[in-house]
Amino acid sequence: MTDTVFYAELPWPEVEARIAEGAPVFLPLGATEQHGRHMALNVDVVLPTGVAERVARKVGGLVLPAVAYGNRSQPRTGGGPGFPGTLNLAAHTFALIVRDIICELHRQKVRKIVTVNGHFENIGPTIEGIELALDAIGRDRTDGLVILRIDHWEMVQPATLDRIFPEGFPGIELEHASVLETSMMLALRPDLVDLSRATDDGPAAFLPYDRFPKPCDEVPPSGVLSMTEGSSAEKGEWLLADSEAGMIAAIEREFSRGPRT
Numbered sequence: 066m067t068d069t070v071f072y073a074e075l076p077w078p079e080v081e082a083r084i085a086e087g088a089p090v091f092l093p094l095g096a097t098e099q100h101g102r103h104m105a106l107n108v109d110v111v112l113p114t115g116v117a118e119r120v121a122r123k124v125g126g127l128v129l130p131a132v133a134y135g136n137r138s139q140p141r142t143g144g145g146p147g148f149p150g151t152l153n154l155a156a157h158t159f160a161l162i163v164r165d166i167i168c169e170l171h172r173q174k175v176r177k178i179v180t181v182n183g184h185f186e187n188i189g190p191t192i193e194g195i196e197l198a199l200d201a202i203g204r205d206r207t208d209g210l211v212i213l214r215i216d217h218w219e220m221v222q223p224a225t226l227d228r229i230f231p232e233g234f235p236g237i238e239l240e241h242a243s244v245l246e247t248s249m250m251l252a253l254r255p256d257l258v259d260l261s262r263a264t265d266d267g268p269a270a271f272l273p274y275d276r277f278p279k280p281c282d283e284v285p286p287s288g289v290l291s292m293t294e295g296s297s298a299e300k301g302e303w304l305l306a307d308s309e310a311g312m313i314a315a316i317e318r319e320f321s322r323g324p325r326t
């Protein structure tokens with residue numbers, strides 16, 4: 066039991082001791098959202114949780130239960146609300162969840178927090194949740210609290226993208242349920258991927274603006290915004306290695322400075 070990095074799998078004296086030792090605490094932020102016909106709805110939960118687990122093992126950290134619901138899926142980044150299965154939170158609901166968890170961690174004397182995001186639409190509400198937490202705690206009463214907000218895909222090196230996409234990277238916005246997410250899922254949870262169900266109906270040709278209410282007629286019917294062809298567990302491991310290395314570097318850089326006043 067005691068070698069787990071999952072916060073909620075530990076009894077309270079162990080959690081108390083690891084926090085007292087200065088363990089960074091990771092909060093995976095996900096979504097329950099369609100990811101094509103070939104993958105489960107929980108891709109945006111599995112990926113940040115998997116990356117956080119690997120990093121936590123290296124740095125002596127703890128991984129919180131993920132927030133498994135995300136801010137509203139948008140057609141241009143996640144397929145939008147037109148797909149069966151996707152469950153959305155309003156932005157302010159999501160921001161308040163983030164705020165409350167950070168305030169609770171601060172009350173438990175955690176001073177090193179890393180939010181690890183797996184869902185594009187969570188970015189704005191996560192920033193708002195962090196700001197609301199700092200407002201609630203009091204910006205001059207944080208007692209050395211440092212919060213890092215990381216999108217796992219931002220840790221991927223350009224050289225790795227060049228290896229995966231020798232013809233040129235289609236762009237991160239179109240990567241929903243496509244080669245990057247599919248490859249990382251093949252590395253972490255191949256049981257949740259069935260490539261034989263993937264259909265080639267992309268890439269999406271989005272207009273450079275949003276339209277409300279949102280007809281999703283530019284979204285490929287499969288829900289894959291770009292393509293799945295060329296996905297592999299090996300490529301997934303390259304991507305996960307980049308995410309792990311990038312996060313460890315960020316943690317060493319930011320948490321070794323000591324509290325900044």
Ligand code: ZN
Nearest residue numbers: 108109242246
């Ligand atoms: Zn996703």
Ligand code: MN
Nearest residue numbers: 109143184185
């Ligand atoms: Mn998503």
